[in-house]
Amino acid sequence: MRLHSAPAPFVRTETTAVSMSRAAAAALASLLVLPTARYGPRPLSMAGAAVLTCLLCEALVSLARGRRPVVSGFSSAAAGLASALLLPVNAPLWLPCAAGAFAVLAAQEPFGGPGRAPFQPAAAGAAFAALCWPALTFAYFDPSQPYALPALGACSFQAARSPAALLKDGLKPDLLPLDMLWGDFPGPTGGTAALVLGACALALFLCRAAKPETTVCFLLAAAAVAALFPRIACAPLTSVKYELLSGSLLFCAVFLVPGPAALPYTFAGRCLYGAFAGAAAMAFRRFGAFEQGAPFAVLLADAVSPMIDSALFRLRGWEARPYGTP
Amino acid sequence: MLAEMALAALLAVTAENLFFAGGAGLSRALRSAREPGSIGVSSCFVAFFALCAAFAGLLLEPLLAPLPQARLLRPAALLLAAGTAYLLSAALLRRLAPGFFRRRGRLLGPAAANTAVLAVPYAARFSAFGAAGAAGFALGTGAAFWLASSVLFHALRACRNPDSPAPFAGLPAALIYIGILSMAFAGFSGGKVFF
């Protein structure tokens, strides 16, 4: 048997990091089609600005380390796209750039670059934008109104309340759950088109760029909490539909939760991780300060992921308890 | 009463987590994370001293509140109470379990002087907890310390990976890790835990 030494990063799956991030970037880019068709070139300029910022940040870090300014695969592009798609399409252009820059400079590069970050960079970027500029991050325009969003300049519009905001206040959204499948309601740019997100999920699972068990457990846990503890007076199934289709929950389930670098090694670990993240996302929605909590839940789950691994390894007797490991 | 205790304990671990949401006591948690064998014992000590601090706060408050310089005397009184609690517990352990005290006694002092422990009476006062709530919050703080140390133990391994830039390896990356995790807890509170 020959021993082949592979270069880092040592992701926990059989495909390469480059192919996985390429698939993720392609899936994220496909989410731009519907918003661009509806609202004009603004979603493209937002995504482009965020991606350019992330690539520039990565190149600058390479220069600062005394290396050639190379860009490693599509990871930073995926982080930039995800940062832009988690924000409203009417957000100022600097906001996805700020979120993307934070994702790369604070959540990715200090830990060694793509594939080594203990946190999902896009989730960190989205949380950063929500904490620093909540008024801009959760201000959505009403897509039913005849606005023409400028491609580059500032948008002036009358803000509409998203279904997630209404649910947080204990109010039932005006939309029927079925109408929410097409994404024509106030919400994050890439978080509203449920059918497209479902197709992206399928594509990522089929090309093994994401682990289906994590996403499925995330959604099952979120659905269980929505059914058992509805925030509005309605049937459990209606509550599940509204909760899953509003906000960025579905987007996070497909793109952020199955991020390969922070996932546990085992199947059972990934299921536990997904379930924890789903329950945490619903807890953030109910008790948190913001209408959307999925990015925060992903950060929490990423922190708990090594503990899940450690506990399962000991339970299975795969390794003796290392000296003093909690 | 049990429900109040349980709710306060849950708050201490989640929305009002003194370590990640408040920023208190992380120096000790980082040190504890570097000695993983001591995390359990340190957490028990933190819970014990947090309980002592919580009850000291409840007992001293009626005496301090009428005084004009209460806000100056309160920290001093709580520190003296912490010192007394430490002295009594150290003396007791030395007498009753000298072997244990020889091995783990050095963890007692830092637990008594932990910023998070001394923040418990303030948090309990801010949230208007009764005795049960204060006790629950104190026990929850011990659990939160265990969680913080355990998370940081694994985080320190991630922060020492050979691919990270040399200036960031170790403590700098750990501080950034704490900052990002603090963001997650801020998603609960939306702002500072108490002030």
Place this chain on the structure above:
Amino acid sequence: MERPENRPLLHDLRVVSRSAAFYRNPVLAGALALYPVAAAGVGMRNAAALSVLFVLTALPVQAALCLTGMLFPAWARPAAVLAACAVFWVPAALAAERLVPGSLDALGTAACLTACSSALYVRAAGYAPEHILPAALADAVGYSLGFAGVLFLVSAARQLWLEGGPWGGPAGGGAGLPFAGFLLLGFLAALLRAIRLRRARRAEKEG
């Protein structure tokens, strides 16, 4: 006036202070006293008040433990440290309130919790009792200056961030939260580590 026979001692004391302030900075290298910087280090007024509070508590506590620390058994020293902090915090708080009026209210709990800062505890319980008084005071001066320096830097950066930066950008409300303090501390610690690595490489080349 500096006498020739005092020069080695003064030199050593300067080295102790400089080392405690910079290369062994309590916050950036020792991960001590993180709470006041992260939770309350926003704005110059807060930084000034916290620095005064810290210095005026650290110096007498360190001196007291240096002079009396060996009178207590080692296991009882933590109680002595806590008692000393309790005693000396009150006049320090009065001085901070006199120098920066309204600071105690503005700082809230952070002012109270500075009394039991980990930096104070570690140096007073470990270093002070086993060193001579000038060394203990030099160490206290050093780490107080180090703490104050980091505090002012972080506070200024967060104030600027809150106001939207020098270019008049949008105000970032999150700068007042602890996470911003920790992130800034992380990058400052990396800067200090980079300076130390460069010094070490230069010393290696010359040596």
